[in-house]
Amino acid sequence: MTEKSELGIFGGTFDPIHYGHIKPVQEAAKKLSIAKVYLLPNQQPVHKPNASADSDQRLAMLRLVCAEYPMFSLDTRELERPEKSYSLLTLQELVAQHPGRRIYFFIGMDSLNTLPDWYQSERLFDYCHFVVTRRPGHPLAPAVQSKFAHRIIETPQQPPKNETGNILIFDTNQVDVSSTRIRQYLRQQCSIEQLMPAAVAAYINAEKLYQ
Numbered sequence: 583m584t585e586k587s588e589l590g591i592f593g594g595t596f597d598p599i600h601y602g603h604i605k606p607v608q609e610a611a612k613k614l615s616i617a618k619v620y621l622l623p624n625q626q627p628v629h630k631p632n633a634s635a636d637s638d639q640r641l642a643m644l645r646l647v648c649a650e651y652p653m654f655s656l657d658t659r660e661l662e663r664p665e666k667s668y669s670l671l672t673l674q675e676l677v678a679q680h681p682g683r684r685i686y687f688f689i690g691m692d693s694l695n696t697l698p699d700w701y702q703s704e705r706l707f708d709y710c711h712f713v714v715t716r717r718p719g720h721p722l723a724p725a726v727q728s729k730f731a732h733r734i735i736e737t738p739q740q741p742p743k744n745e746t747g748n749i750l751i752f753d754t755n756q757v758d759v760s761s762t763r764i765r766q767y768l769r770q771q772c773s774i775e776q777l778m779p780a781a782v783a784a785y786i787n788a789e790k791l792y793q
């Protein structure tokens with residue numbers, strides 16, 4: 583990665599990681615010519631139930647994905663923080679470490695719909711652009727659309743002129759899968775092989791996760 587290249591980041595619980603994470607981000611990153619996206623596993627957020635896989639297991643699955651997809655690398659800073667982890671702090675650290683580089687923060691549409699509730703959400707736009715991929719069953723909420731109308735660029739054909747502050751919504755192929763559904767499938771002993779890379783499915787089976 584050259585010093586001035588764009589920095590992609592993609593946060594999530596990844597419990598477990600699946601093709602709904604990987605494929606839309608891969609597609610949108612390609613459209614923006616972003617060569618590297620850092621996976622930022624977070625601690626289990628308060629509004630989610632306890633993870634069924636522990637941090638080491640979630641990390642092991644992310645490492646398998648990074649080995650198979652060279653565009654992804656791992657950034658464990660949010661897992662390593664002793665206190666509750668805020669995206670604002672992560673972005674401030676990244677900007678300090680990579681001055682002059684644009685940051686593209688990848689999220690799914692369901693996350694965009696909750697963005698107004700994130701800690702100091704307006705300040706996040708001082709540090710990054712958001713790149714949003716569509717997700718089945720999660721249309722853009724009208725209230726969020728009107729709140730962020732001045733920031734949203736649908737189906738962008740080129741990178742934004744501003745260094746930060748836009749929400750780029752891409753029409754990537756939608757992948758109808760969630761970690762919740764995968765955990766359910768495993769409890770019901772249904773196949774998960776089509777929903778994630780084979781190495782991740784093999785790890786889940788070997789570790790007997792989510793059963």
Ligand code: ATP
Pocket residue numbers: 593594595596597601602603606688689690691692693715716717718757758759760761762763
């Ligand atoms: P859970 O079912 O446990 O809530 P999840 O499948 O939503 O998990 P997360 O790790 O919470 O996965 O999501 C991380 C990020 O990936 C979020 O920004 C989310 O919107 C996005 N994402 C997850 N699944 C998809 C999908 N199928 N399509 C597009 N974006 C997705």
